[in-house]
Amino acid sequence: MLNGLHDAECRFKANEALDKFLVQSPDDIDLDTIVWLAGKLRIEYGELDTADGRLTAANNGGTIRVKSSIANEGRRRFVIAHELGHYCLHKAMSAYDTAEDIRTWDEGSKETEANVFAGELLLPENLLKPLLYSCAPSLKAIDLLADKFKISNLATGVQYVTYTMEPCALVVSRGGSVSWARKSKDFGYFIPRGQPVSSCSSAGEILSGKSGDTNGMVKTPAWAWLPNIHRNSRAMIMEDSRHIEAYQMVVTLLWIDEILEDD
DSSP: OOSSSOHHHHHHHHHHHHTTSOOOSGGGOOHHHHHHHHHSEEEEEEOOSSOSEEEEEETTEEEEEEETTOOOHHHHHHHHHHHHHHHHHHOOSEEEEOHHHHTOOSSOSHHHHHHHHHHHHHSOHHHHHHHHTTOOSOHHHHHHHHHHHTOOHHHHHHHHHHHOSSOEEEEEEETTEEEEEEEOTTOOOOOOTTOBOOTTSHHHHHHHTSOOOOSSOEEEEGGGTOTTSOTTOOOEEEEEEEEEGGGTEEEEEEEOOSOOOOO
């Protein structure tokens, strides 16, 4: 649960911004029009020294500026939606957000709240849920959704585990330990922040240089990720892990595909 605004409140505000449109497909999410109706804001691209996005607003309008060197369309759109989140959630007249702010999903901060808002705005529940019935858990499935909705892959992963009926968790690891984790409502295990990444997990092998990305789900000892499972247990879970070199992190999707018996 987020500190300050609750997760559900952030999502409600995002859907409020979409209510003016008959959104039936990703192409209906027109950010230029959405930000204008929200506060007479305009979108521009240009230089920003240390930030990916900047909000500058007043009572009669304002701008959302996106760093022009961001090449990925999904990431650009997510930056815009993040800045709009500050405006709609926090009544902010200004914001200056770094790449790290845009990747903040764990701290219960205003940055996390703006990210939750942005994820829901660009990949809303009503469009996502029908696609999940034929979408087996994998990072590739998340990639395809990100491309379809033109949103960042990490935000898509968070939306995926928020709404999937499968017991899944999205985990980001840095420096040999868990940075943050988000899980589906049916994933009944806690993955603590700061937990060391086990050398017996695929993520651990990637971090140690022993192997590359899994490129799909592979079996992993459940105890390698889940502290409540005894180390001698033969229980297995599914893991799909990928190294994101640009951000020096490993992204992992975990899936409990069968009942775990801690023998």
